Amino acid sequence: MNAAQVPWAAWLLFLAPVSAILIGMFVVRPLKPEWTHLPILASCAVVTVCALLLLQRVLMGGSFDLNFYRWAGVGSWGVDFGLRIDGPGVAVLSMVAVVGSLIHLYAASYMEGDPGFSRFMLVFHLFFLAMIGLLTANNYVQLYLFWELVGAASYLLIGFWYHKESARKAALKAFLTNRVGDFGFLLAILLIIDSFKITHFHLLYFLVARATAAGHAPQFLPAIGLLLIWAACAKSAQFPLYFWLPDAMEGPTPTSALMHAATMVTAGVFLLVRSWPLIAAVPGLPDLVAGIGAFTAVSSAIVAGTRKDLKRILAYSTVSHLGLMMLALGLGRVSVAIFHLIVHGFFKAALFLCAGNVGHAIHQPTANVDEVGGWRKALPWTYVFFVAASLSLAGIFPFGGFFSKDAIVDAAMERGGLFALSGLLISAGSAFYIFRMLFLTFHGERPEQKGLSAHPHESGSGLLAPVGLLALGAVVIGAARPVVETLVAGGWTALPVGIPGYAQTMNLPGSTEIPGVALKALLIGMGMAALGAAAAYALTMVDAGWDWRWRKSSPALERVFDSDFGWKTLVDWFARGVSSLADFVGRVLDKKWWDGAIEGSGRVVQAAGSLFSDAARGRLNEALWWMAAGAALLLALGAAR
Amino acid sequence: MSLLTSLWAVPALGAAACALSGRAARWTALVFSLAALGLSMAALRPILVSHGAGLLVEGGASGLFGISYSLSADGLSLALVALTAFLNLICAFASWELEVPAGYWAAFQALAAAVNGVFLARDLFLFYVFWEASLIPMFFIIGLWGSDNRRKAALKFFLFTFTGSIFMLLALLAVVIAHQRATGVWTWSLPELTGTDLGAGAPWILLALMAGFGVKVPMVPLHTWLPDAHTEAPAAGSVMLAGVMLKMGVYGIIRVALPLVPGAAAAWMPILALLAGVNAVYGALCAMAQTDLKRLIAYSSIAHLGFCLIGVFSGTAQGLAGAALLMINHGVTTGALFLLVGFLYERAHRRGLSDFGALATRAPRMAFFFGFSILASIGLPGLNGFVGEFMCLSGAAQSPILFGGLPFYALIGAIGVTLAAAYALPAFQSVFWAAEGPNSVSPKVFDLGGRESAILWTLCALMLWIGLAPQPWLATLAPSLQGLVR
Amino acid sequence: MTGLAIALAPQAVLAAGVFGALGLGLMARPSPMWARALAVLAPLAALAALRLVVPAYLPPLVDVDFKGLAWQLVIYAGALPLAICSSGDDVETALFLGATLGMGLLCAAGNLVMLFVGLEFMSLPAYLLVARAGAQGRSRRLEAAVKYFFAGAMAGALFLFGLALYYGETGRLGPGAGALGGLGRAGVSLMAAAALFKIGAVPLHWWLPDVYEAASPEVSGFLSTSMKAAAVLFLVRLVQIAPDPMFAVVLPWLGAATALYGAALALRQKGLRRLLAYSSLSHAGLLVLGVGAWARLGGDPDALRAILFYLAAYALMSNGAFLFVAATGVQTRDDLKGWAARSGGTAAAFAALLFALGGIPPTGGFMAKLLVFWQSLRAGLVWPAALAALASIVSLGYYLGLVRDMYFEVPAANCAPIDASARARERILVLACAVGAVVLGLAPLLRIRP
Amino acid sequence: MSGAVWATSGALFAVGLATVVLRRQMLAMLLGVELMVAAADLALVRGACRFMDPEALAAVAVVLAVAAAExxxxxxxxxxxxxxxxxxxxxxxxxxxx
Structure with a gap:
């Protein structure tokens, strides 16, 4: 397999976005900034087609992994850049391409009239390119390159409306938290290089498999696994480093939809899928991943139920669902995790765009639960799509979400213990917060009845079409289960490697089959979901004032939820600690003490100089006395010898 | 006049020509800078063709006291000479519209001549003469055309470096004397001096050499001249100071200090590598505390050079190649940043972070270039900053020098990489994104002109090229560092 | 007799010069042109005569060897600037030539008595020259001359008493006395005190700043170069004639202390001439360190060559610096502020001289310092060399300070413009000295053998 | 007997030194210097007698002349x-x- 045999679709996958960005930046932006989205939408179409073609090729066993050129290296050691089109990669790539293109379409009309329109579209598409690169990288360094590019694009997009103080703060917090995660990733890569001397995925799988089989796994393998999990937690907003995601809602809605729901945040899970052979080789790690996933999912589901801002609710919901994916991965169900990742991409993007439409209806970037209500009639289409996506999220039977969520709950029940309990809690919790959002936004009292003046109007077709397609996708995606199953299974094993010396294939850890509809899990999952929905109905429609009354009665409780059980305050305290340390080192230690001491030494010499020069009062007798004393001194020295 | 001699003689002649050409000094400077760049490319070509393996040697006529006029050049030194010529050309363009006397242009040419001399010297006496001679033009550049308290900065710069290098001179003398005592021959030529048995004095000689080079790099305890010198120097002065003069220190360590006292260097390597790690983190922490934009970039240079030293002291081929490439990258990236701050200062005569605000709307092009250079500086992969740092850190990870069994410096280096974003992005935000403060000078700032954008486009293109395809650069630099691999 | 005439040809020429100058005095209206011509011709003729001299050892008084010839070359060259700028007064010319003759005799001295005669012969006219030469500041010059006289006389007396003690024990006035007992070593110490007084080493230096500050700049230049060279030779001859382990131990530390002391004080000075005086003190310290290293190396010719190179370079630098003061009439550092803007040429020359005095590479000053450091390290004097290095760092404080004042400061508002034609002779000499100082820096490469 | 000569010349030298250093009157200081030179001459003459060395006596003559000039x-x-x-x-x- 050499470069010539690589399908043109793979080349085009990169060529289209790069040329679109270059044309957009150097040709269209100077001439007519409002048309920047045209080359970009064209490139989205091309990318979607190529992704689906590659999907079809991989389905027929055509996956490949090829090194193109030596990026950087000295003597024998070196890092090569190349392309890896295999099952998991193409599956997620297709979802990203489809969802991404629809959101690009939505963004083209949503951002119309914004002064920074062309800047937004260009950076938005740069992110799209980075995501493609990330999914098709064939070694850790290349993955790290696109991983950081995605982080940088998210910084620029969260901080797009930079005149808002909160947006600037959120952008910086997002980038620095990602940077802390990337600290772990970089250290992991360094340790991999130290232990294995190579960074290529497939070769690593072989080396790890052989090493663990022979019983002498390298000394740093647990550390590598832990650091990779740390990096995934930062990017996929898991427990220790998730706090940046809710604030990332400051960015425009398309950004929140594409990056912070469907694609970027899943990069962490994808990294764990790519390094699963390394992590699975270390006994304790998969359970750790499952534990983190479960804990994050449960806690953020609870907090989501208490948020007032629509987009924040969805942000915590995303954190919760990412926890679910981690849980599935931790329990060994690699393909279930990928399947849920794809399904989640559709319904969460749809929900975000609906929230965007609601906000758009009242001409604000986002809406607060108190400002909306009873808009079933006012925003009919948005209401329909919102309901479809919510049902899919809650995992109600015929809708797409059910199939992936059911498989996870089934795996959790099978594992039993805490995981089973958390599976149930999540089913109930997610149903509760999504239906609470549904009722508060579209049912119940309208804002006029609550003394607010709001006259919402339905969004234009440019905004509704993409949402509709996404909602449709969210509903029917369940049918794609067997496709994902074969993709992941095929990708893992039957991989002809284009690198000499490693021709044979190998089967990798983790079960790749997705169980069908298990009756037991169906009943339990649906039961909990129904319970959650009922609770939501009771607390919003029946006892209308509940939502704000408990906040008045127990403000302490609200503070606990606001600070995510105290974790946010801990993080702020840490951030302030680091900056005060920097202030101390920079101003006091370096400028005042050390620099002062050095400049002081200059003054010491001058003082000595003036001391002596004052002594020289120029009187003749004194001079002669000193001369005599000098001569006597020499005499003494001479005689002493 | 043979090729290597012309590499430093042409800029020297240029200095004289500029001094005499009065009003047309900038044109003379441009012509001589172009000539110097062409010559360095011509010299670099055979090395490129033979994948960095070649070594050009020239001269050798021995004078008195064992001193001989001999030059030598390999991949590393010619790359640094090319960088000097390139940055000198960039500075010529950047300060094209400044109303400055002919002396300004002459000083830059003289600086280029002296620095090239350092990179090409094969004879330690010649090395030292060029090393100190480079102080004089920079002293005048900072002192005459710097900003408000330039006088103190110029004097501090000169005294600091002179103190370091006079102890380096004593060390060099000690080596020459030890060599004469062993072989009875007075010689200052570096190849012959390497490997002399220095006996018990070796650690002291290493300490004195590291003092001399450490001030220039700068290594942390000896760094306090850098923020003042960079802040007060004119834009082009800071570019040359950061882009090229700091590399003289690292080049000195690679070419003179480590080969001359290999035994002591090996024994002290863990301490030196730890100091390099401290450099990286200390520089980043100090940068976070700065309120002056130029001072912040100066401290970021200290952090970057910390990585470079981690690579050098790792003793592995990747680390050394990474260090060499980082020297080139740092010259390009920090050069771009200093040019931008210089353009800002030309427009508003202010450098404080809180003096500006919302410049992204007033000067979008400046915002783009500044953002691009900041991302390259904090080591965003895909741009040149990351390549150097990654190679240095991977070298450190594979380094046989362990600190308690762990590649400890890789950890410190990674912390340094993370802190980079913590000082660079808040600075970018407070200048370009934050709202204008009450006494902000943003209204005075107008966007970059054609000339300025052209310069920055070339620099950004170079950053992207090295970021995506660094291998040809590494191939030229790596062979010349084989000697130090352990 | 002819051997003596050949050996002392330069001294003879100078003696003729002295008598000629005195003869001029007898004429009714002595025209200054003649005196000035004589002042210039005599040293030039002496330099020419040097080529004829064949090294000869004519016991007991005269011993002319290669070292003596080289030293005479430096001394007569160092005297030229004062000769060229002399005011044409016949008495001054006589005194100046007399002092130069004294130095010449010192170079040819074979034994201690001849050394003493040379010492006094060069000092006495110098005291009067300090008192007489120069246009303004008569009372200050007189005070300096008196101080100089009494210090010199006391030193002479010390030398004599030392000679007496030395003779008392060894019974010899010349070299070859072998190991010395207590009395002899005491005598040598006293004689060394006289030599160190003349050079200006630390405990015996009090006269130097006052004399250099008060005397006219050209005279100070002459004293700081030719007189210092002669004084160093005096010490070298003394060490040769009466070798004593005390020299190798005391001189290096004394030299380093003097260098540091001179540098520290010069840092504080406001008056330019007093600053140059203390800087001359600091350089004297380095010379003493050089002699110490030479003594410790057992009279190694390389070490001597280093000292001579230092003196040659210093002759150019110090003369140049003092001539700058003479040419521009600058009194204090504040007058110097913004000087580059007012007169670029002299500022550039003075800057080059200052860089040379500071020992910054491309200049002769650096080469000189390098050689002295080289020899002291060779002699194992690591710590004195380090102290001397510290001294040269401190000295940069004021050398660069002066350059900073000239270039980076803005001239005072009310300063009168400078007419470039005034005192043309001094200006040309300053430029010549500056060029010489820099070219000397490339000595090793251009194979200039000191 | 010779110790006495040493003692006198040493004493003479000390007196001369004291005069030069302590007296503020310049003429007295000049006198002091001359005393020190005379003490040295005395010691020299004594040495010359001991070693029966005419050269030392010539030296004394020279010294006297120089002292006069001084x-x-x-x-x-x-x-x-x-x-x-x-x-x-x-x-x-x-x-x-x-």
Missing amino acids: AVVGLSLILRVLRSGRGLDAGELSELRG
Whole structure:
């Protein structure tokens, strides 16, 4: 397999976005900034087609992994850049391409009239390119390159409306938290290089498999696994480093939809899928991943139920669902995790765009639960799509979400213990917060009845079409289960490697089959979901004032939820600690003490100089006395010898 | 006049020509800078063709006291000479519209001549003469055309470096004397001096050499001249100071200090590598505390050079190649940043972070270039900053020098990489994104002109090229560092 | 007799010069042109005569060897600037030539008595020259001359008493006395005190700043170069004639202390001439360190060559610096502020001289310092060399300070413009000295053998 | 007997030194210097006698001549100071300092 045999679709996958960005930046932006989205939408179409073609090729066993050129290296050691089109990669790539293109379409009309329109579209598409690169990288360094590019694009997009103080703060917090995660990733890569001397995925799988089989796994393998999990937690907003995601809602809605729901945040899970052979080789790690996933999912589901801002609710919901994916991965169900990742991409993007439409209806970037209500009639289409996506999220039977969520709950029940309990809690919790959002936004009292003046109007077709397609996708995606199953299974094993010396294939850890509809899990999952929905109905429609009354009665409780059980305050305290340390080192230690001491030494010499020069009062007798004393001194020295 | 001699003689002649050409000094400077760049490319070509393996040697006529006029050049030194010529050309363009006397242009040419001399010297006496001679033009550049308290900065710069290098001179003398005592021959030529048995004095000689080079790099305890010198120097002065003069220190360590006292260097390597790690983190922490934009970039240079030293002291081929490439990258990236701050200062005569605000709307092009250079500086992969740092850190990870069994410096280096974003992005935000403060000078700032954008486009293109395809650069630099691999 | 005439040809020429100058005095209206011509011709003729001299050892008084010839070359060259700028007064010319003759005799001295005669012969006219030469500041010059006289006389007396003690024990006035007992070593110490007084080493230096500050700049230049060279030779001859382990131990530390002391004080000075005086003190310290290293190396010719190179370079630098003061009439550092803007040429020359005095590479000053450091390290004097290095760092404080004042400061508002034609002779000499100082820096490469 | 000569010349030298250093009157200081030179001469003559060495005696003659010249120069300087109206007190001469 050499470069010539690589399908043109793979080349085009990169060529289209790069040329679109270059044309957009150097040709269209100077001439007519409002048309920047045209080359970009064209490139989205091309990318979607190529992704689906590659999907079809991989389905027929055509996956490949090829090194193109030596990026950087000295003597024998070196890092090569190349392309890896295999099952998991193409599956997620297709979802990203489809969802991404629809959101690009939505963004083209949503951002119309914004002064920074062309800047937004260009950076938005740069992110799209980075995501493609990330999914098709064939070694850790290349993955790290696109991983950081995605982080940088998210910084620029969260901080797009930079005149808002909160947006600037959120952008910086997002980038620095990602940077802390990337600290772990970089250290992991360094340790991999130290232990294995190579960074290529497939070769690593072989080396790890052989090493663990022979019983002498390298000394740093647990550390590598832990650091990779740390990096995934930062990017996929898991427990220790998730706090940046809710604030990332400051960015425009398309950004929140594409990056912070469907694609970027899943990069962490994808990294764990790519390094699963390394992590699975270390006994304790998969359970750790499952534990983190479960804990994050449960806690953020609870907090989501208490948020007032629509987009924040969805942000915590995303954190919760990412926890679910981690849980599935931790329990060994690699393909279930990928399947849920794809399904989640559709319904969460749809929900975000609906929230965007609601906000758009009242001409604000986002809406607060108190400002909306009873808009079933006012925003009919948005209401329909919102309901479809919510049902899919809650995992109600015929809708797409059910199939992936059911498989996870089934795996959790099978594992039993805490995981089973958390599976149930999540089913109930997610149903509760999504239906609470549904009722508060579209049912119940309208804002006029609550003394607010709001006259919402339905969004234009440019905004509704993409949402509709996404909602449709969210509903029917369940049918794609067997496709994902074969993709992941095929990708893992039957991989002809284009690198000499490693021709044979190998089967990798983790079960790749997705169980069908298990009756037991169906009943339990649906039961909990129904319970959650009922609770939501009771607390919003029946006892209308509940939502704000408990906040008045127990403000302490609200503070606990606001600070995510105290974790946010801990993080702020840490951030302030680091900056005060920097202030101390920079101003006091370096400028005042050390620099002062050095400049002081200059003054010491001058003082000595003036001391002596004052002594020289120029009187003749004194001079002669000193001369005599000098001569006597020499005499003494001479005689002493 | 043979090729290597012309590499430093042409800029020297240029200095004289500029001094005499009065009003047309900038044109003379441009012509001589172009000539110097062409010559360095011509010299670099055979090395490129033979994948960095070649070594050009020239001269050798021995004078008195064992001193001989001999030059030598390999991949590393010619790359640094090319960088000097390139940055000198960039500075010529950047300060094209400044109303400055002919002396300004002459000083830059003289600086280029002296620095090239350092990179090409094969004879330690010649090395030292060029090393100190480079102080004089920079002293005048900072002192005459710097900003408000330039006088103190110029004097501090000169005294600091002179103190370091006079102890380096004593060390060099000690080596020459030890060599004469062993072989009875007075010689200052570096190849012959390497490997002399220095006996018990070796650690002291290493300490004195590291003092001399450490001030220039700068290594942390000896760094306090850098923020003042960079802040007060004119834009082009800071570019040359950061882009090229700091590399003289690292080049000195690679070419003179480590080969001359290999035994002591090996024994002290863990301490030196730890100091390099401290450099990286200390520089980043100090940068976070700065309120002056130029001072912040100066401290970021200290952090970057910390990585470079981690690579050098790792003793592995990747680390050394990474260090060499980082020297080139740092010259390009920090050069771009200093040019931008210089353009800002030309427009508003202010450098404080809180003096500006919302410049992204007033000067979008400046915002783009500044953002691009900041991302390259904090080591965003895909741009040149990351390549150097990654190679240095991977070298450190594979380094046989362990600190308690762990590649400890890789950890410190990674912390340094993370802190980079913590000082660079808040600075970018407070200048370009934050709202204008009450006494902000943003209204005075107008966007970059054609000339300025052209310069920055070339620099950004170079950053992207090295970021995506660094291998040809590494191939030229790596062979010349084989000697130090352990 | 002819051997003596050949050996002392330069001294003879100078003696003729002295008598000629005195003869001029007898004429009714002595025209200054003649005196000035004589002042210039005599040293030039002496330099020419040097080529004829064949090294000869004519016991007991005269011993002319290669070292003596080289030293005479430096001394007569160092005297030229004062000769060229002399005011044409016949008495001054006589005194100046007399002092130069004294130095010449010192170079040819074979034994201690001849050394003493040379010492006094060069000092006495110098005291009067300090008192007489120069246009303004008569009372200050007189005070300096008196101080100089009494210090010199006391030193002479010390030398004599030392000679007496030395003779008392060894019974010899010349070299070859072998190991010395207590009395002899005491005598040598006293004689060394006289030599160190003349050079200006630390405990015996009090006269130097006052004399250099008060005397006219050209005279100070002459004293700081030719007189210092002669004084160093005096010490070298003394060490040769009466070798004593005390020299190798005391001189290096004394030299380093003097260098540091001179540098520290010069840092504080406001008056330019007093600053140059203390800087001359600091350089004297380095010379003493050089002699110490030479003594410790057992009279190694390389070490001597280093000292001579230092003196040659210093002759150019110090003369140049003092001539700058003479040419521009600058009194204090504040007058110097913004000087580059007012007169670029002299500022550039003075800057080059200052860089040379500071020992910054491309200049002769650096080469000189390098050689002295080289020899002291060779002699194992690591710590004195380090102290001397510290001294040269401190000295940069004021050398660069002066350059900073000239270039980076803005001239005072009310300063009168400078007419470039005034005192043309001094200006040309300053430029010549500056060029010489820099070219000397490339000595090793251009194979200039000191 | 020879110890006595040493003692006198040493004492003479010490007295001369004391005069030069302690007395403020310039003429006295000049006298002190001459005393020190005379002490040295005495010691030299004594040495010459002991070693029966004519060269030392010639040296004494030379020294005497030089001392005379020194005195001449000293007196002329002191007279010049006197005529400039500042008296004979060495303490007055402190215009140059620092």
